[in-house]
Amino acid sequence: MFSKWSVRRRMAVAALLSTLVGYFVIAVLITPLAHSVLTGYQIEHAASAARRVAAGVQRSAPDRMRPVTATEDVDLLQVIDDHGAVRQASPRLLGYPPLIRDTSTGDDNRLDATVCTNRVPGVTCLIVVGYRVPVGSAFWTVYAYIPAVPWYISPLYVVGVLLAVLLLSAISAYVARTTVVRALRPVTDIKTELAEITATDLGRRVPPLPHRDELDDLARTVNQTLDRLEHAVQQERRFAADASHDLRTPLTAMRAQIEEAMLHPDEADWPRTAVALLSSLDRLQAIVTDLLTLAKLDAGAPGLGADVNLAELVKEELARRPPGKRVELKLRPAVVVTGDPLRLTRLLANLLDNAERHAESTITVAVDERDDWGVLEVLDDGAGIAPDQRENVFRRFTRLDASRNRDAGGTGLGLPIAREIATAHGGTLTVEDSDIGARFVLQIPRTSS
Incomplete structure (x- = not known):
């Protein structure tokens, strides 16, 4: 089926498929990078909220359960003492037990982890950033939770990427088809000109192209071929005319000799006429033999x-x-x-x-x-x-x-x-x-x- 399509259609389809695959591969490769960048943003937001709460706890340790102020980005916060009891929490986590019990931190007293839980409605996995804060002789831990970025980032991202891939592929296919149409326009002109050239009008030539490229080489090659063809046709016509003239000469002589002898058959010298006819026949035979030899040589025998x-x-x-x-x-x-x-x-x-x-x-x-x-x-x-x-x-x-x-x-x-x-x-x-x-x-x- 594809072999019956025009060059324009084949190039457009090829451009569409190749760009579709290419852009899809690029989207697949870019998605992990975007996921990593967004995850980094989420971690920094959680760390900033945890540091803010940790500074407040360090200044004034709460003696009873009370909520902490949440931010627009981070609304899941918990402050847990060294016995594992929740001492403070954001409004969404009031009354919830600790979502994580890991209190190990690095040299900077910071904990970075991921926890998956079904305790919080609408949340599956959370990024956790925790800071250990000295309170008297004990150490409390402030945890900030923020929803983890899924591997596909978001449904809107997936839809946007798919639409962008399709749009860019369609644009690439259109540009490829337009480029091919413009590139093949000289070929159409060459075809039209060649179709109008006949055996009686071999002096016409295809139009030259303004730019030196492959199609210009094609046009010049076609014109060179037409030059050789015109020369060959002129040579054949000249050859045919010369052959006709040289063949007609002995035939005319033979006819004249026979007609002269037949006008006065009783007075004609028939032996001399026969000798003259044989001479003309010899010349005629020599010409025909040479023509046959040339025909074999021209045919590449x-x-x-x-x-x-x-x-x-x-x-x-x-x-x-x-x-x-x-x-x-x-x-x-x-x-x-x-x-x-x-x-x-x-x-x-x-x-x-x-x-x-x-x-x-x-x-x-x-x-x-x-x-x-x-x-x-x-x-x-x-x-x-x-x-x-x-x-x-x-x-x-x-x-x-x-x-x-x-x-x-x-x-x-x-x-x-x-x-x-x-x-x-x-x-x-x-x-x-x-x-x-x-x-x-x-x-x-x-x-x-």
């Missing part, structure tokens, strides 16, 4: 985790490739990384394809190690890449003008796929400075020995 020797990987890939530009090798043996051999082969193939398209005459492939990283470099002696364009080449369907002029058949997905593979292996793929041409550097964590 796991790859194999095997030990891969980078030098051997380079040699095997070069042995499979058809002859092309001259390749120089600078391979350090025994540089082993952990990864998927097929994906790493695809990464290397894409880098070699890119170098093959842009190199003038020579491609250089180097394998080395840096600390805990395996390093693979592919360099060409072409025109190179301007520093401000080095990140753009890794965007999907992005081909620089020089690339488009030199190779209109590229898909524009080779380098993005290579970087995605590097990232999936916990590594990096960057374009770094070189004396001539472009220098692609792959770094992947080495296999721990």
Whole structure:
């Protein structure tokens, strides 16, 4: 049931119960202290009355039974001689025998005790303060009795404490609920703003908060998430537009070639048309294959985790490739990384394809190690890449003008796929400075020995 309550209600109930228990414990702990203080007051009142009567007895010892003057606080007094006879008493105790027969006192001739009796109507237990007074050759004792304070002090005290506990608990619950309502108000604003954001209106952001606190951190985190979402959506839209454009190009070419051949079927060179169609199909197939590869990488499809020797990987890939530009090798043996051999082969193939398209005459492939990283470099002696364009080449369907002029058949997905593979292996793929041409550097964590 509690799990279905709102945060406001749960906090209010929690505050009410916790404060109720807390204040009740405080009341229980304070009651003995209050009892001790009130008992001390009672004792002092009784002692003061006993001293007053003792001074009068010492000045003039009574020779017969007569009442003593009571006070408003102490109206139970007795003067008892050394034979245990009551010589004086307050009006309420006239005719009563001694309520206590203990005459032992301390060095100060004072007796402090408690006595319970049913002789006095309306009284159960009494605090007793007695003083021994010398009368001639004898000693008399003056006793002052005052009702003892019960453990609960009084019914009015109990009712007052209970009412105070309930009132304070209710106030605490109200304050807690009000505080939670005010604290959660920004959350409501954030929820309202997020509910109004749609795929066509990703530029909106939740309002910032005036105070730097946890909710302000939440608002800034939400805005950062919306920034990433907007960037991702824009990237996906751009990717979809570029993919549509690159897919439409070979399809348009194929359609134009077929329509041209069908206009004059008897005069058409069908073998040449078929070759042209196969070229367009090859390009279309390459684009679709690259799109599928990117989809798997974006989905985080796991790859194999095997030990891969980078030098051997380079040699095997070069042995499979058809002859092309001259390749120089600078391979350090025994540089082993952990990864998927097929994906790493695809990464290397894409880098070699890119170098093959842009190199003038020579491609250089180097394998080395840096600390805990395996390093693979592919360099060409072409025109190179301007520093401000080095990140753009890794965007999907992005081909620089020089690339488009030199190779209109590229898909524009080779380098993005290579970087995605590097990232999936916990590594990096960057374009770094070189004396001539472009220098692609792959770094992947080495296999721990």
